[in-house]
Amino acid sequence: MIRARGISKRFGDTTAVDDLSFGVERGEIFGIVGPDGAGKSTLLRMIAGILPPDSGSIEVDGVDVASDPFAIKENLAYMPQRFGLYEDLTVEENIHFFGRVFGVSRAEIRKREKGLYEFSRLAPFRERLAGKLSGGMKQKLGLACCLVHRPGLILLDEPTNGVDPVSRREFWKILYGLLSEGVTIVVSTAYLDEAERCNRVALMYEGRFVLTGTPGEIKASMGGSLVEIRPSDVWKAEAALAESGEFGTVIREGTALRFFVPDARRADARIRAVLSRKGIRAGTAMVKTPSLENCFMEIISGGGGR
Numbered sequence: 001m002i003r004a005r006g007i008s009k010r011f012g013d014t015t016a017v018d019d020l021s022f023g024v025e026r027g028e029i030f031g032i033v034g035p036d037g038a039g040k041s042t043l044l045r046m047i048a049g050i051l052p053p054d055s056g057s058i059e060v061d062g063v064d065v066a067s068d069p070f071a072i073k074e075n076l077a078y079m080p081q082r083f084g085l086y087e088d089l090t091v092e093e094n095i096h097f098f099g100r101v102f103g104v105s106r107a108e109i110r111k112r113e114k115g116l117y118e119f120s121r122l123a124p125f126r127e128r129l130a131g132k133l134s135g136g137m138k139q140k141l142g143l144a145c146c147l148v149h150r151p152g153l154i155l156l157d158e159p160t161n162g163v164d165p166v167s168r169r170e171f172w173k174i175l176y177g178l179l180s181e182g183v184t185i186v187v188s189t190a191y192l193d194e195a196e197r198c199n200r201v202a203l204m205y206e207g208r209f210v211l212t213g214t215p216g217e218i219k220a221s222m223g224g225s226l227v228e229i230r231p232s233d234v235w236k237a238e239a240a241l242a243e244s245g246e247f248g249t250v251i252r253e254g255t256a257l258r259f260f261v262p263d264a265r266r267a268d269a270r271i272r273a274v275l276s277r278k279g280i281r282a283g284t285a286m287v288k289t290p291s292l293e294n295c296f297m298e299i300i301s302g303g304g305g306r
């Protein structure tokens with residue numbers, strides 16, 4: 001559905017997107033995950049044909065975005081972080097407005113809106129002004145407005161940013177529903193738990209994809225093992241492990257510390273040695289399945305499993 005070759009975008013001295021090449025398959029949900037400033041929005045805007053890349057090319061469904069931006073727009077929906085809902089129009093009026101903007105006839109909008117209300121559960125709020133909706137409902141309305149023209153590809157820029165956890169889960173259910181209808185979805189997020197729900201994920205950092213694959217492939221590609229310990233003093237232990245420089249990035253989760261080691265069996269003795277020097281008991285080191293967050297933190301801090 002998408003084929004990008006060597007695309008770059010600079011703003012002054014900042015390289016927002018740095019020589020990226022990748023593909024997105026038809027019918028998959030592809031997640032772009034990374035911290036603020038990684039280049040996610042810039043990349044999505046380029047795929048949407050809103051921002052021309054400085055170099056490289058992007059094809060959407062076989063059509064070159066730069067040479068025919070209008071052709072791709074018929075088959076594509078782009079929901080930016082601040083989607084331009086009209087707050088002084090009702091839910092229904094917004095859907096009709098965006099439908100008309102995309103050239104859908106009034107009769108056709110009437111036919112389609114029932115389905116849009118159903119999946120977004122916005123039916124009871126048809127008459128409500130968009131400005132009076134909660135954050136989560138606004139995002140669902142934004143998505144509904146993007147879908148009136150039945151695009152084959154939707155690009156969502158951090159759609160659940162600032163949305164409460166229950167609404168986030170609901171929003172993801174909607175995305176899965178769209179997938180089952182054959183829509184291709186590219187979604188950016190700063191939430192690593194959301195990345196776990198994608199078919200494939202690109203971990204983006206400083207304009208590059210530092211890792212791409214299914215969540216399972218990414219975890220398997222990490223060299224070494226992730227170990228977890230529950231030391232007698234978690235704060236002191238965290239500092240001591242970091243100071244030793246022998247281990248991967250240490251992540252604290254409650255009373256546990258997790259970090260990558262090259263060889264879990266040999267690491268046990270090293271962990272005990274480092275901690276006992278500071279009078280800390282290490283407890284038993286357990287080997288854990290890494291989360292994407294563990295992998296990402298390890299990669300961007302220069303590890304990679306060690």
Ligand code: ADP
Pocket residue numbers: 011014015016034035036037038039040041042043
């Ligand atoms: P993300 O969506 O991952 O937060 P962005 O694509 O918004 O990242 O930004 C990537 C980098 O490009 C940041 O350093 C940002 O400040 C810069 N940037 C983005 N858009 C512009 C712009 N229009 N003008 C100048 N700098 C920009």
